[in-house]
Amino acid sequence: MNMRIGIVGTGGFAKKHAGIVSRMDGCEVVGFAGTSLEKAEKAASGFAAAAGYEQVEAMLDNGKPDAVYICVPPMAHGPIERSLIERGIPFLVEKPLGAEGSIPGELAKQITEKRLITSVGYHLRYTDGAQKTKELLEGRYVGLANGYWLGSMPGVSWWRTLQGSGGQFVEQTTHITDLVRYLCGEVSEVYAQFNRVVMHERVPGTEVPDNGVVTLKLRSGAVVSLTNTCMLPINHTSGLDLVTDLGVVEFRAHGVRDIRKGQITEFLNQTDPYVKENEAFLHAVRTGDTSRIRSTYEDAHQTHLVSMAAVRSAETGMPVRL
Structure with missing residues (x-):
């Protein structure tokens, strides 16, 4: 019997996950829930067994999915997850977990109590490069790290508001924050400075900062600087x-460079991290074996706490201890 998959959301990532799932043996997409019936039906039209729904509850009642993918903007989290937790339906949710801190904290507790299978879309953990970096760091001491997310402002209106996205550090740079935790361990203290320079004048309705610099102190003693810009x-x-005692390891989405004295070695990714992410989640749903999931909701909540600490630090001008 095919595993039945429901999708909440109709944007690019919803379609990406649906496409991957539909090509996997023993899986079928049975429904899309969107902000309008028109959007949902349009998304569902590319999948033979799928129907479109305007309400998540209707998709759950009629589609009876075995697992659900949540691909919605940060401000939309909460009610969707609560419905799935109540029904005991495993889910994979795209990052970030929300635009603020209270809802993800509440949901993390409920998920732990219910022992529900979850996964969060921190796909960089599933890259060959992330696993190679873990290997390269064995036996080394990481004293310093520099991370960055340098780009332009996304064109969707919700991204420009703090209530909608939480800002770039919360919505995008979270990938790098999470990678720091995955590769180097937990964060003990956060200090942040954000600014607004030009984007609030150039793009109507922009509230989010243009730039940010966030300093993390890790429990290991290492210090990390994370910079981001959307201007x-x-x-x-x-x-x-x-930066390690044996040289520098440079992680990028396409692979890793190991830079040592007199030697530079490059390792390129050979597999698709999104496919591996989906395979790990659906394997867990099918078998109960969660060992291949590299980011559960509870783990991702720790990354979200770092993001929220950075926002709070930028607001108060003071460091925040975790």
């Missing part, structure tokens, strides 16, 4: 450079 006219680069 560029282009999407420039993102990544994480790890």
Whole structure:
């Protein structure tokens, strides 16, 4: 019997996950829930077994999915997850977990109590490069790391408001924050400075900061600087450079460079992290074996706490201890 998959959302990531799932053996997409019936039906039209719904509850009642993918903007989280938790339906949710801190904290507790299978879309954890970086760091001491997300402002209106996205550090740079935790361990203190320079004048309705610099102190003693900007006219680069006692490890979405004295070795990704992410989640739903999931909701909540600490620090001008 095919595993039945429901999708909440009709945007690019909803379609990306649906496309991957539909090509996997023993899986079928049975429904899309969107902000309008028209959007949902349009998204569902590309999948033979799928129907479109304007309400999530209707999709759950009629489609009877075994698992659900949540691909919605940050401000839309809460009611969707609560419905799935109440029904005991496993879900994969795209990052970030929300635009503020209270709802993800509440949901994390409920998920733990219910022992519900979850996964969060921190796809960089599933790259070959992330696993290679873990190998390269064995036996080394990481003393310093520099991470960055340098690009342009997304064109959707919700992204420009703090209530909608939480800002770039919350919505985009979270990938790098999460990678720091995955590769180097937990964060003990956060200090942040954000600014608004030009985008609030150039793009109507913009509330989010243009630029940010966030300093993290790790429990290991390492210090990390994370910088982000959305004021560029282009999407420039993102990544994480790890400074160790044996050299520098440069992580990028496409692979890793190991830079040592007199030697530079490059390792390129060979597999699709989104496919691996989906395979790990659906394997867990099918078998109960969650060992291949690299980011559960509870784990991702720790990344979200770092994001919220950065926002609070930028507001108060004071460091925040975790």
